[in-house]
Amino acid sequence: MKFRDGMWLVAEGMRVEYAEDVHEITPTENGLSLLCPTRHIRSRGDVLNLSTIKLDIEAAFDGVISVEATHWSGAVNRGPHFDLYPNGRPKVEAKVTKGHKGTTLNSGSLSATIHPDRHNFDIRFHSTDDSKQLTSLLGRSVGLAYNPAPSNPRQTGDMRDFKHYIFTQTTLSVGESVHGLGERFGPFNKVGQNVSMWNADGGTSSDQAYKNVSFWLSSRGYGVFVDTAGKAELEIGSERTTRVQTSIEGQRLKWYIIYGKTPKEVLQRYSVLTGKPGKVPSWSFGLWLSTSFTTNYDEDTVKSFLEGMKERDTQVDVFHYDCYWMKAFTWTDFVFDAERFPDPKGQIARLKSSGLVNKVCVWINPYIAQHGAVFETAAKNGYLLKRKNGDIWQWDLWHAGMALVDFTNPAAVDWYVGCLNGLFEQGVDAIKTDFGERIPTLDVEWFDKSIDPHKMHNYYAFIYNKIVYEALQKRYGPDQAVLFARSACAGTQRFPLQWGGDCESTPEAMAESVRGGLSLGLSGFAFWSVDIGGFEGYPAPWIYKRWVAFGLLCSHSRLHGSSSYRVPWTIDDDDRSDEGCSATLAKWTSLKTRLMPYLFAQAAEAIEMGVPLSLRAMCLEFPDDPTSWYLDRQFMVGDRLLAAPVFEESGEVEFYLPKGKWTSFFTNQTRDGPGWFKERHGFGSLPLYVRENTVLVLGKEGVRGASYNYAEDVEVCLYQAKEGARSEVVDRDWNVLGALTVGADGELKGSEILKGKWVKSGEGRKIEEVFMKTIEWL
Template sequence: MKFRDGMWLTAEGMRVEYAEDVYNITQTEKGLSLLCPTRKIFQRGDTLNLSTLTIDIEAASDGIISVETTHWAGEAVKGPNFDLFPDGQPKIEPQITQGVKGTTLNAGALSATIHPDQHTFDIRFHSTDGSKALTSLLNRSVGLAYSPGPSNPMQTGDMRDFKHYIFTQTTLGIGETVHGLGERFGAFNKVGQSISLWNADGGTSSDQAYKNVSFWLSSRGYGIFIDTPGKVELEIGSERCSRVQTSVQAQRLKWYIIYGPTPKDVLRRYSILTGKPGKVPSWSFGLWLSTSFTTNYDEATVNSFLEGMKERDTQVDVFHYDCFWMKAFTWTDFVFDSKRFPDPKAQISRLKESGLVKKVCVWINPYIAQHGAAFKTAAEKGYLLKRKNGDVWQWDLWQAGMGLVDFTNPDAVKWYVDCLNGLFDKGVDCIKTDFGERIPTLDVEWFDKSVDAHKMHNYYAFLYNKVVYEALQARYGTSEAVLFARTACAGTQRFPLVWGGDCESTPEAMAESVRGGLGLGLCGYAFWSNDIGGFEGYPAPWIYKRWVAFGLLCSHSRLHGSSSYRVPWTIDEDNKSEEGCSRTLAKWTALKTRLMPYLYAQGAKAVENGWPLSLRAMCLEFPEDRTAWYLDRQFMIGDSLLAAPIFDESGEVEFYLPKGKWTSFFTDKIRDGPGWFKEKHGFGSLPLYVRENTILVLGKSGVKGAVYDYAQDVEVCLYQVTEGASAELVDNQGNTLGTLKIDPSGELEGKGLLKGSWTTSDNGREVDELYSKTIEWL
């Protein structure tokens, strides 16, 4: 939303009024309240016939300050509202001081200072110790706008024909970059972009996003969380090049500025504000295999998939039934298609008893088709969203005559959970919560009359996933619940995990997916996945294999397509060579399995701190390296592993290593950073580098499945370690066993934690020399 036409003119059809003065500062219980007229006040008569904006600046927590701008305070405050500080708000005693630089509010590590001159609109946000200037609200940076612009103030007595906006413009420093705002598939650095935070089913090749998160991270050591689930419009250096403009159609706009100083610190504080990611079970890190979307399948097909994977040396930990486990025209009615699955409970039991798979997942959504068994009950009992005239809200987009579950109705929630429990009774262990983006805002009435329909559009994702996640927790235990969700908003990181949505089977789409995962990770999402091989289309064998390498280095890994299967032998006519799809998948699945002691320990750190496990943007680990803020084709896996997917059929790849010594995981060769490097790889490898001073614990070679004893028969690999280098050791339930550590003499402490025939490798790991023939340094 742009309010100006360049520097000098107001946009056509707009009226814009800016806070020009800080006429009065009042101390409140939590901070300061600023009365800001929209023209400078020099005499008493100047106070008449003008608008004012109230800016409330409050200490929310250590390093967190809220800023709320209000025009007309009488606007009805409707929900839903984000569930902030879900684990309890830390106590903070705001401190207010006055000095030559103005009035300062201190919230622990973060402060805000208001300029002492009433006629100079200037609010500065900075570290309390004065070491870091963060951002500011300067001249003409806070305002209100009307569209169309009224020609006479009397016209605003009837607001039905006017739209009213509140906006703020925080300054952008020279060279400052902006990241996050959810799972966005365009350029990683958002400066220069116009972004609307509005959930939409737009695939991965547009400016629409399934997961719009109202939080962005700055390279200057702070983040901003916009506290509204309604539609937010951002102009990030795209209306004024030196400012980030945030606007909402409302009478109020509230946001929180969160100080670091490091980006990891920002995310840690953000996770306190909006919630920490939930813990996921170890089995969920294994390979997931799907039936795909519109393909035909039954018990024989499923068995053939899993037996074929076993024959080709690949263990599947989770099998996923997509839409057509239910009959056509009946989604979602929670009823297995009796023709294809006459006894689903027995079939699922047989699958698990065979050892072909550990867990089973099924696809659902909150859309209830008119022709399904569930619709009549849901409609009659008032469990579906209604139109204002009392009709059930329905349309024919997606499912014929579908309605939408009204999760603001407690009875509807109970009914939906009862439906889920019916699936759990049949042996279903986890749920793919698809859709939830197309939530209507016009001509609708929610059961909870206190909610605003426009705010419900994005927030519905939170309610939907919360209901399903908590149902899984109630059945299987707090730490055993896991989703595969597509839509999200701020706070939904509490209900892991999410996947990237509908991507094409192209290298460009794989790069889009990487950017999406990086951006979402910078919004506090610890766990993320994507459709290996691409969802739409038919991947060429080389794309499939390169995507397999990328996908098995994500926190979670799923093979899934649309109208074609993703089992490897269907991709390349069952090429059985070492470079074929089947052997490539087997190698990368085996590698991820060996990495589980590292991945699961790093996952616990990610949950505790609100950090992404994978994909972790390079700037989180190397914030002082300016190049790291622009890297969107590579990522960290936890603290110590760097991966660079390959997007070219030739196998050539260019990547960047920050300062330090980096060891190739596949060859033990060492590179010195910082610098750009080029390599050429076969399908069994990619640039995977281990950071210096790392203790990397690997599971026993040949182990099958993600769940095993992470302290038994392991290989402890040391990479240029010095005193103090350490690695947490956890079991497959996430319990901390202890710490491996390098002592002052250079010896490894904590060996008593290890069991069986464990080994230590002092300069890297025991590598397969065959890789030296397939990796070329260019």
């Protein structure tokens, strides 16, 4: 939302008022309350007929300060509100001091200082030790606006014909970049963009996003979390080039500034506010296969695909049934189409007992079609969202006469969970929670009448995914629940995992997906996936194979298309060539399976830190390298592996290596960074480089399926490993078995946790002059 027309004029139809003075500073329990008039007060008469903004600045916990701007405090602050501090709030230690620089609030390592000249609006956010200046609220940076512009104050006595906005503008420093704000497919650096926090089913090729997360990360060492479930508009250097403007329609705007010595520390503190990512079962890291959105799911078709994958040496861990496991015009009624699934429980059981697949996932959404078996029950019992006149809210977009489950009704939640339990009884292990973005805001009333429909639009994704995730946890155990979710808002990282939505089958769309995954990872989400090969269209064989390499290096990997299959032999019908689609898929699936000891240990750390496992932006690992903040075609897989997908049919790829020595996982060639490099790759490789000082634990060659013993028959590879290099070993039930550590003598300590299996040591993974030894039982 732009309020001005350039530097000198107000935008047409707007009246804008700015906080000009800090007239009073009042201590509060954990901070300061500032009374800020919208004109300079030079005499007693100046206090009349003007607006004021109250600015509450409070210590939240170490390194975090909240800022809340309020115009009319009597406005009802209706929910829903974000579920903050889900694991408990840390101790608050607020300290207020006064000095020649002004009044300062300390919150551990972060401070806010209000300039002593009350006519000079100047609030600085900085590290408490003054080593780092972060951002500021300067003149004309806090304000309110009306649209249309009232001609005199009396008109605002009746606000029915006016919209009221409140905004703040934090400063952007020279060279500062801004990242995150959910799964955004446009430019990685958001400076210069207008970003609207409003969930939409817009695909991956527009400025719309399925997952709007009101948190952004700055290259200057801080993040900002906007604490509103409603629509927030950000002008990131796009209205005033040196500021980030955040505005909402309403009377109060609250945000938190989060400081950390590293970006990881910022994300970790953000996860204290909104929640850490949940754990996912080890089997979920394996390959997921779907026939496609519109194609056939009968038993013979599914079995033929899985047998075909086995014949081509590719293990499928999860088979996914998309929409048409239910009959057309009935989605979502939780009833298998009897024509294609005469015995769904038996079919699923036969599928698992065949050994062709380990787990089964089905697609659902929160929309209830009028012609489905459960519509009448849901309607009669008040489980569906209603219009203000009492009618059930319905439309024909997506499915005929579809309504929306009202999850603010506890009875509706119980009913919906009962429907899910019916699926679990039939052998379903995981749920794809699709949709949840098209949530109406006009002429609707929720069961919980304290709910603001506007705020519910984005927040619906949180409660929808929470209900399904917790139902899975109750059925299978707290660490065995996994979703495949499309919509999200702040906090939804607690209910993994998420995937990138409807992308096209082009290299440009693959690059869009990389940017989307990077941005979501910088918004506190640990686990993410993508439709390998692209969802829409028919991928050319070379695109499919390049996407396979990228997709198998994501935390989770799924083959899924719209109107065409994604099994490899339907792409190129080449089962003989080592460079064919089938061979390429087998190679990358095998590699990911071998990487599981490393990936699972890294996943445990990612959950604890609130950082992404894969699609980890380079700036998280190398924040002091300015180039790392602009790299949007490569990523880290955990903290030790660097991957650069290939987007050219020729196999040419350009990538950047930060400072240090890097070893190619495939060739053992070493390169010294920092610098840009060009390579050409066949379909069985890409730039996959191991960071120096790495202890890399791999599963044995030929292991099938993602869930196995990560401490048995492993291969340990040392890459320029010096004293202190370490790698934790975590079993598939999330138990930390111990750590492998390189000692002063170069020996590997703690290797007894590997059950006496082989350890390979040396420079990289060279075969020449590799020292092999058997670990003796102690």
